[in-house]
Amino acid sequence: MKDEGQVSMRDKGIEKVIEAARLVLSGRAAVKDAVGEEAGRILGLGIPEPAGTFSRSHFPVTAFIGEALRHGVPETQPMLDVLAEVLPNLPWKYNYEPRGDMPDLGVKMAWGEIIGPEAPYRCSSFCFGFTMIAPDSLYPAHFHPAVELYYVLSGTAEWILNGKAALQKPGAFILHPANAVHAMRTGKEPLLAMYTWSGDDVVTLSQYVWENHGKD
Numbered sequence: 466m467k468d469e470g471q472v473s474m475r476d477k478g479i480e481k482v483i484e485a486a487r488l489v490l491s492g493r494a495a496v497k498d499a500v501g502e503e504a505g506r507i508l509g510l511g512i513p514e515p516a517g518t519f520s521r522s523h524f525p526v527t528a529f530i531g532e533a534l535r536h537g538v539p540e541t542q543p544m545l546d547v548l549a550e551v552l553p554n555l556p557w558k559y560n561y562e563p564r565g566d567m568p569d570l571g572v573k574m575a576w577g578e579i580i581g582p583e584a585p586y587r588c589s590s591f592c593f594g595f596t597m598i599a600p601d602s603l604y605p606a607h608f609h610p611a612v613e614l615y616y617v618l619s620g621t622a623e624w625i626l627n628g629k630a631a632l633q634k635p636g637a638f639i640l641h642p643a644n645a646v647h648a649m650r651t652g653k654e655p656l657l658a659m660y661t662w663s664g665d666d667v668v669t670l671s672q673y674v675w676e677n678h679g680k681d
């Protein structure tokens with residue numbers, strides 16, 4: 466996410482969040498592994514001009530913003546500090562098809578995207594946003610063609626990748642390769658995490674595994 470000097474039309478709060486993300490990714494990019502490589506790749510991408518605006522969201526999961534801001538660690542606090550004023554105004558959404566066995570998923574989780582194909586900073590080559598999941602909730606197994614990098618800001622939760630579960634704390638980076646099946650399960654704390662999507666296809670939406678994974 467390199468700054469191309471086109472700041473005049475940009476939202477100041479959002480700019481601070483992008484700068485905080487750049488710092489976090491820069492630190493991680495110094496480590497020579499797959500996560501560091503992905504962080505470095507994201508840092509090299511240009512930030513688009515905003516095509517939309519930010520306004521207060523009343524999406525259900527925004528009720529957990531205050532709690533999420535209290536469950537960080539010193540390492541994630543700088544980003545939480547700049548997010549406090551921005552999170553209520555992100556374009557939160559839940560965009561899976563409804564599923565009858567878990568009708569309240571859209572109440573328990575959402576993502577607010579700053580950069581992406583439908584985000585205020587319009588871009589079809591990478592995405593940047595935040596995922597929020599309520600306490601005691603399961604984000605069921607899903608997959609997507611985009612490569613996904615998460616950075617946990619607040620809340621310790623169980624993260625499952627290709628059937629292997631691990632507890633991840635604030636400060637952790639998690640890399641989901643293209644089309645890898647992954648899931649998250651929160652405990653007593655809400656989960657707030659930064660994410661990026663990159664790769665050949667960041668437009669195709671995520672799908673739950675039970676719907677049609679492996680059928681073609």
Ligand SMILES: [Fe+2]
Pocket residue numbers: 609613641647671
């Ligand atoms: Fe994902």
